[in-house]
């Protein structure tokens with residue numbers, strides 16, 4: 734690259750491109766069958782089966798556009814909202830942890846907002862995701878905060894930290910993704926284990942999805958046994974979103990849980 738061209742940080746969206754491609758390939762193949770000279774039943778059947786695939790392909794494409802910086806930039810706006818929910822006592826002098834850091838967008842924003850903070854971003858960076866540790870490090874360097882952030886490969890279900898190590902813990906849309914724990918509430922409790930008493934947490938996830946987290950009230954009551962305070966905020970009431978992003982399959986079930994241990 735030419736020296737005078739400033740590198741730009743790259744933050745992928747939460748929608749995996751390979752997943753989108755699979756849906757479009759299936760949709761277009763089924764559509765193709767409807768115009769082939771095959772039995773009418775097969776053509777009609779393909780057309781009917783194609784409809785949900787086309788619908789999902791459209792929702793995914795639209796979500797990518799709205800999440801990306803070239804579109805609605807909603808991913809960055811949501812991270813800004815989470816950063817705004819962090820008090821960062823004493824300019825955030827304590828250690829900060831981001832669980833499931835992805836491409837580092839949220840933790841880099843925190844580093845910029847709390848200039849005295851020392852931060853750690855963990856992720857398992859599995860092959861099924863289009864994020865990497867190298868990309869996080871590169872992004873932090875480009876954004877001028879690489880001297881204060883460490884990125885570590887780790888599993889959110891078994892954090893490689895002692896109890897009470899962090900002053901602030903954030904996490905965005907990660908707990909529900911942890912495959913190695915069937916009970917996702919246990920993953921939240923693992924995060925709270927490494928938060929020091931009085932420390933702050935701000936978690937965004939699909940907490941209203943009963944299939945993943947069970948009843949939200951029960952979840953809150955359970956968490957109250959482990960923290961001093963906890964509040965829940967429906968994401969849809971915190972920010973204005975295009976209607977389609979509030980589809981239950983996208984952010985319709987998203988809630989922020991924040992409080993202190």
Ligand SMILES: C[S@@+](CC[C@H](N)C(=O)[O-])C[C@H]1O[C@@H](n2cnc3c(N)ncnc32)[C@H](O)[C@@H]1O
Pocket residue numbers: 747832833834835836837838839855856857858859862864887888889890904905906907910911912913
């Ligand atoms: C929807 S992405 C969110 C990424 C990032 N928090 C953000 O807001 O941009 C979910 C993230 O969870 C990570 N993840 C999934 N399972 C994990 C696990 N067991 N331990 C750590 N990270 C995990 C994925 O690698 C991915 O980066």
